[in-house]
Amino acid sequence: MDSTLSAWMMKAQGFDIVAVHFNYGQRTEAKELDAYRKITQELGVIDSYEIDLDFFKQIGASALTDKNIDVPTGGVEEGVPSTYVPFRNGIFLSTASAVAEKHGASALSIGVVEEDSSGYPDCRENFIDAFERAVNLGTKDETNLKIERPLVHLKKSEIVKEALQYSVPLHLTWSCYSNEEAACGVCDSCRLRLNGFMIAGIEDPIKYETRL
Amino acid sequence: MDSTLSAWMMKAQGFDIVAVHFNYGQRTEAKELDAYRKITQELGVIDSYEIDLDFFKQIGASALTDKNIDVPTGGVEEGVPSTYVPFRNGIFLSTASAVAEKHGASALSIGVVEEDSSGYPDCRENFIDAFERAVNLGTKDETNLKIERPLVHLKKSEIVKEALQYSVPLHLTWSCYSNEEAACGVCDSCRLRLNGFMIAGIEDPIKYETRL
Numbered sequence: 376m377d378s379t380l381s382a383w384m385m386k387a388q389g390f391d392i393v394a395v396h397f398n399y400g401q402r403t404e405a406k407e408l409d410a411y412r413k414i415t416q417e418l419g420v421i422d423s424y425e426i427d428l429d430f431f432k433q434i435g436a437s438a439l440t441d442k443n444i445d446v447p448t449g450g451v452e453e454g455v456p457s458t459y460v461p462f463r464n465g466i467f468l469s470t471a472s473a474v475a476e477k478h479g480a481s482a483l484s485i486g487v488v489e490e491d492s493s494g495y496p497d498c499r500e501n502f503i504d505a506f507e508r509a510v511n512l513g514t515k516d517e518t519n520l521k522i523e524r525p526l527v528h529l530k531k532s533e534i535v536k537e538a539l540q541y542s543v544p545l546h547l548t549w550s551c552y553s554n555e556e557a558a559c560g561v562c563d564s565c566r567l568r569l570n571g572f573m574i575a576g577i578e579d580p581i582k583y584e585t586r587l
Numbered sequence: 588m589d590s591t592l593s594a595w596m597m598k599a600q601g602f603d604i605v606a607v608h609f610n611y612g613q614r615t616e617a618k619e620l621d622a623y624r625k626i627t628q629e630l631g632v633i634d635s636y637e638i639d640l641d642f643f644k645q646i647g648a649s650a651l652t653d654k655n656i657d658v659p660t661g662g663v664e665e666g667v668p669s670t671y672v673p674f675r676n677g678i679f680l681s682t683a684s685a686v687a688e689k690h691g692a693s694a695l696s697i698g699v700v701e702e703d704s705s706g707y708p709d710c711r712e713n714f715i716d717a718f719e720r721a722v723n724l725g726t727k728d729e730t731n732l733k734i735e736r737p738l739v740h741l742k743k744s745e746i747v748k749e750a751l752q753y754s755v756p757l758h759l760t761w762s763c764y765s766n767e768e769a770a771c772g773v774c775d776s777c778r779l780r781l782n783g784f785m786i787a788g789i790e791d792p793i794k795y796e797t798r799l
Contacts, residue, residue, distance in 0.1 A: 424645060428639040430682065436689040455727050461685035465725045469681040470642065473673035477648040502725035509721045513677045513714035515667050 376568060377486030377526050379414050380534055383541040384525045385484045386418060393422040395471045399463070401439045402446070406555035414545045424474055428466065431532045436461055437509035439552060448561040456493050456563060458552060466496035467507065468522065472510045476518045484523040491530040491571075492550050493563050497549025500527045506556040539577065546580035560585035588780060589698030589738055590799025591626050592746055595753040596737045597696045598630060605634040605690050607683045611765040613651045614645035614658070618767035625759045631656040636686055640678065648673055651764060658764045660773040668705050668775060670764055676709035677718065680734065684722045688730045703742040703783075705775050714741045749754070751789065758792040772797035 386392055396411040398404050408425065415423055417423040433443035444457055450581055468485060475483045487498040496502065507522040514520070526534055551558035551569045558565050560583040569586065572579040598604055608623040610616050620637065620690055627635055647653035649672040655668055680697065687695045701708040708714065719734040724733070737744055762780045763770035770777050772795040781798065784791040 424642075426642040426645065428642070430636075433636060433638065434685050434689055459727070462681060462722065462726055463685075463686040465681040465722060466678070466685060469674060469677040470745075473643075473646050473675075473678060477646055478674040496727055497725040499724060502721060505717065505721035505724050509714060509717035510674065510677060512711060512717050513709040514674050515671070515708055563726070 376538065376543075376545065376550055377417075377488055377534060379481075379486075379548050380538045380541065380543050381484045381523070381525050382414075382418055383543045385482070385523065387541060389553075391423070392418060392420045392481065393474060393480065394418070394420045394422075395424045395426060395474055397417065397426050397428055397467055397470070399460070401460075402442070403549065403551060406549050408545055410436050410549045414544065417544050417547065422478070426470060431460065431463075434461060445557075446562050451493060451563045451566060452457070455496065458493065458563060459495050462497060464495075466526040468506055468510070472514065472520060475520055475580050476514050479518075479545060481519065481522045484521050484525065487491075487524050488529060488531070488534070489527050491582035492567065500524060500528075503527070530572035530574075531567050535571045535575040535577055549581070554584065557582040557584045560587060565585055579587070588755075588757065588762055589700055589746060589751065590759050591630075591698070591757075592750045592753065592755050593674050593696045593735070594626075594630055594696035595750075595755045597694070597735065599753060604630060604632045605636070605686060606630070606632045607636045607638060607686055609638050609640050609679055609682070611640040611652065611672070614654070614765060615763060615767050618761050621757055622761045626756065629756050629759065631701065631725065634690070638682060643672065643675075646673060657682065658771075658774050660771070663705060663775045663778060666706060667708065668770065670705065670775060671707050674709060676707075676714075679720055680722070682733060686725065687732055688726050691730075693731065694733045694735050696737065697792070699736050699745070700739050700741060700743070701739050710739075714735060715739070724799075742784050742786075744786035747783045747787040747789055761793070766796065769794040769796045771795070772799060 394415045431440045438444040438446045438457040503524050550564045552562040552564050553559045606627045643652045650656040650658045650669040715736050762776045764774040764776045765771045
């Protein structure tokens, strides 16, 4: 939902979009890839990269990439949860930066949300700022990438409302950490999403196993 | 040669080593993997990751990862050469940082060389500094990684001398961009290496097709 809205916002600003998707051995890999393909087809992109990062399974250390660690279902807690994937967004941003440099892009957009989220360190705006500085020092002098993070200070309910504003196909988006058929409704990501829809006063169009 | 010396220097400082190798679709992938295995066996490591980054071939845009772009053999020139792989070290560092965070490591070492090199932007010390800041903001609060770059200000001849000092098995290292049997001797990497040995007054123990 977040990446999708962020792509729609960039397109509305007039950018041509080169879309980048990551398969990283997450539990819902197949579902997310399917969602990506439908979403980018609806958005209209000038190029698309489906990138396999199988090594995330080798590293593990997260409930999303190691099936021996259960996805928590008891509600969002304080601190960094077990679904945190070590430096995931750093790896995503580095890889997308290489794609961006190849295409001579001027901006790279990521749907990170800082406050109203699971407390992942790689979703903080100060990290994005520091990464932007690093990538511009570590690439060619003619590469000047602005790392856009249009959702970083939005609440989930604001994301839902903005998504409607931009006619984002929310029915195609997927947030659940666990399931690929009906969303579980109880993982942190489902809870944050459902809560956002509830506060926005809008019905979430996707199917849930449980709605608390 | 550079990564190997940097690993030996870290070990000499008392660090336990978790080694990380990347197969990134480079021309000499098989040879480098073989070298990595022999070198880490000789070094002694507490863990080893062989990580496949096949997507570098999807991105291409470099003579190392796209066989339609020739590896230059005419000598090191000014500017960023065609062997530059977009943000390669950024991707390597991000991935290695995830491994480091998993292991609770306090340092991550990379064998970048700034001045006496091919002019790659991702080998500059200001990039390493900026990346170090980014990774510490984008990982858990308890993760504090120092990015060590012990060779960054050395000349190639100093690297050769230091390597002898530390009894680094130079005969196991590989630098050639093109060949896997005998090093070509004429790509930038062979030229920089041979020149370093020549200035140091030491014979390079590996086999070359051509020695200028």
